[in-house]
Amino acid sequence: MQEPPSRDKHPDTKPHRSLFERLTALISPEPENRAELLEILHDAHGHGLIDADALSMIEGVFQVSDLSARDIMVPRAQMETIDISEPIDQWLPQVLRSGHSRFPVIDGDRDRVVGILLAKDLLRYFGDESFVVRDMLRTAVFIPESKRLNVLLRDFRANRNHIAIVADEYGGVAGLLTIEDVLEQIVGDIEDEYDFDEDEDNILPARPAEHGPRWRVKALTSIEQFNDMLGLHFSDAEVDTVGGLLVTHIGHVPHKGEVFEMEGVRFEVVRADARKVHVLLVDKLPPRPSEADPR
Incomplete structure (x- = not known):
């Protein structure tokens, strides 16, 4: 009489998944792209599974592959x-x-x-x-x-x-x-005894953009200095810094890579963690047709 096949004879066979495991996989599939993976990581941080520093470093690894010299x-x-x-x-x-x-x-x-x-x-x-x-x-x-x-x-x-x-x-x-x-x-920032946080280093030219110069701006730059350097008119009545201005406008701490427009200015978050923004790329947008001179 032929013996029934034994699982021991097939060591490469994948273990049978329980009904619960299969239902979980169906409801929560594996991430298919970077955005979904980052969303899962942020949920993990929200549930206390990873701390803010770990989340920031993971985001930094992704960001490094997107940035150039x-x-x-x-x-x-x-x-x-x-x-x-x-x-x-x-x-x-x-x-x-x-x-x-x-x-x-x-x-x-x-x-x-x-x-x-x-x-x-x-x-x-x-x-x-x-x-x-x-x-x-x-x-x-x-x-x-x-x-x-x-x-x-x-x-x-x-x-x-x-x-x-x-x-x-x-x-x-x-x-x-x-x-x-x-x-x-x-x-994040690696500071040593020779690093100085001087005002003239808060806003530096980065590279030309589609509609003019693009600036690399530290989030701790005062709104007053930001306005003076770029010829803008943002209010500092409620917050003092550019980072605070951005967080107040969007209502949450933005992630790396997020892009926002505010009063004709484009902000791209270059460096941030789960707690605060660190560095932004900023460029002024051309006036919309309705704002342009009708003549």
């Missing part, structure tokens, strides 16, 4: 550079004052980056009479403005590099990026 780079005008054509005594105080660990080195022109100088290599200057700055330079890495941050982060790790020079389409220097800048998109 031009979105977060330090603009050319804000770069701290060393001009190798000048005597070392002229730029050494700048190095000591800034506290940075790496400096792009130029040769008379910001578009002529000849290398990267590590601040620790300057220690040899004080004990070596034959010190030559050019011999201390590390090779500068150049990347296009369009390079995705997730690819750049992988390159940083693979090459043990910490800084890259961002080049524009004409081969000129557009800005710079560090590995810290990329990691901050995931874990």
Whole structure:
């Protein structure tokens, strides 16, 4: 007599799911795209399954794959550079004052980056009479403005590099990026004893937009400064900051990637967590036909 088939003879057979499990899968299917996955994660946070910091970092990982170098780079005008054509005594105080660990080195022109100088290599200057700055330079890495941050982060790790020079389409220097800048998109601001929250850094030009310049704005920027810089007229009667203005307008803390329009201004959330907004991209929209001059 033939024996009935035994489950033990088929170890690869999937375990039988209970009726409850099948009903649960039918009612709550697996996420089919990123938006559905993020919605599930936000629900998990709402039920206390993951904390705000974990949710923020997960969102940051998704955001890194959507952003490019031009979105977060330090603009050319804000770069701290060393001009190798000048005597070392002229730029050494700048190095000591800034506290940075790496400096792009130029040769008379910001578009002529000849290398990267590590601040620790300057220690040899004080004990070596034959010190030559050019011999201390590390090779500068150049990347296009369009390079995705997730690819750049992988390159940083693979090459043990910490800084890259961002080049524009004409081969000129557009800005710079560090590995810290990329990691901050995931874990939030990484502050050290040399970081300063100066007003002039609250609003920086990011890149041209469809209807004019686009600005990278810290959410803690005062509405007064925001109005002055962009020629706007938002009220600060109820809130003091741009982030507070946005949250008040939409009625909730926005997620990364959300876009809103308010009084002819477009706001895109670049960095935020479950508790507050950190950084925005802002550009002014053209007047609607009804608002335009009828003449």
